[in-house]
Amino acid sequence: xxxxxxxxxxxxxxxxxxxxxxxxxxxxxxxxxxxAETFFRACRAWPSFQHEAPARVWLIRIAVNEWRRELRRRKxxxxxxxxKHWWRESGEIECDEGEVEAVNVEVERNESYRYxxxxxxxxxxxxxxxxxxxxxEHLSLEETAAILGRPVGTVxxxxxxxxxxxxxxxxxxDATGELFLEAGQVTMENR
Numbered sequence: 436x437x438x439x440x441x442x443x444x445x446x447x448x449x450x451x452x453x454x455x456x457x458x459x460x461x462x463x464x465x466x467x468x469x470x471a472e473t474f475f476r477a478c479r480a481w482p483s484f485q486h487e488a489p490a491r492v493w494l495i496r497i498a499v500n501e502w503r504r505e506l507r508r509r510k511x512x513x514x515x516x517x518x519k520h521w522w523r524e525s526g527e528i529e530c531d532e533g534e535v536e537a538v539n540v541e542v543e544r545n546e547s548y549r550y551x552x553x554x555x556x557x558x559x560x561x562x563x564x565x566x567x568x569x570x571x572e573h574l575s576l577e578e579t580a581a582i583l584g585r586p587v588g589t590v591x592x593x594x595x596x597x598x599x600x601x602x603x604x605x606x607x608x609d610a611t612g613e614l615f616l617e618a619g620q621v622t623m624e625n626r
Contacts, residue, residue, distance in 0.1 A: 441481045444490045445474060451491055451572065452498045458571045459502050459564070461552060469505060473498045488581050495572065496582045499564065506560075554604045562597030565590050 439447075452473055456466040462487040477484075477497050484493060555563050569590075580590045 438486070439490070440476055444477075444481075448491050448494050449474070455495055455498055455567065455572050456502060456554075458567045460505075460554070465505070467496065469501045473501050476501070485497050489578070492574075492581050495568070495574075497585075499582055503560075551601075554601050557604060558597055558600055562593055562600060565593045566597045566601075569594055587609070599607050 449470070452469045453466055453613075456469045456473070457463065460466050460469065477494055480497075484490075487495075499593070555566065556607065558566070564583060565579055568574045569584060574582070574585050576590055580587045583590060
């Protein structure tokens with residue numbers, strides 16, 4: 436079997452990388468910038484890629500590192516869900532229609548999803564990353580462990596503790612008091 440070209444890997448996994456970064460950053464512009472940087476770094480490293488892990492795992496690992504690099508660069512622990520240039524001094528959001536269209540429609544329409552993102556935002560990166568990779572990117576425990584560079588047992592423990600913190604968060608209850616987390620997995624109603 437011949438080795439795929441970088442262009443094929445790019446076409447096949449661009450959406451996966453962008454989606455992971457969108458969930459991590461909460462900001463379309465930052466996600467696009469970090470996705471570009473991820474693929475730039477991956478392109479430079481492509482000749483030495485050994486295929487020890489699937490290309491998707493390798494690319495998302497690079498994306499995780501890019502996100503961490505961005506957080507260190509900013510020296511912040513929290514990212515606001517809208518770009519700073521959208522905010523007026525009064526606290527209202529101001530943006531043009533083109534920017535609004537760039538935001539993922541599914542994210543904007545889904546109230547349950549926004550509750551979940553707010554609750555995830557309260558978690559430390561230690562718990563948030565494995566939850567996003569496992570439940571939003573639908574990666575296996577083994578793939579998640581490979582991306583994070585941790586043993587599978589540690590990833591299971593981080594996911595368990597992260598889910599426990601989410602369950603305890605009152606921000607995950609809808610108007611009827613029903614939790615969005617059930618039976619150890621993330622469920623999003625109206626999705």
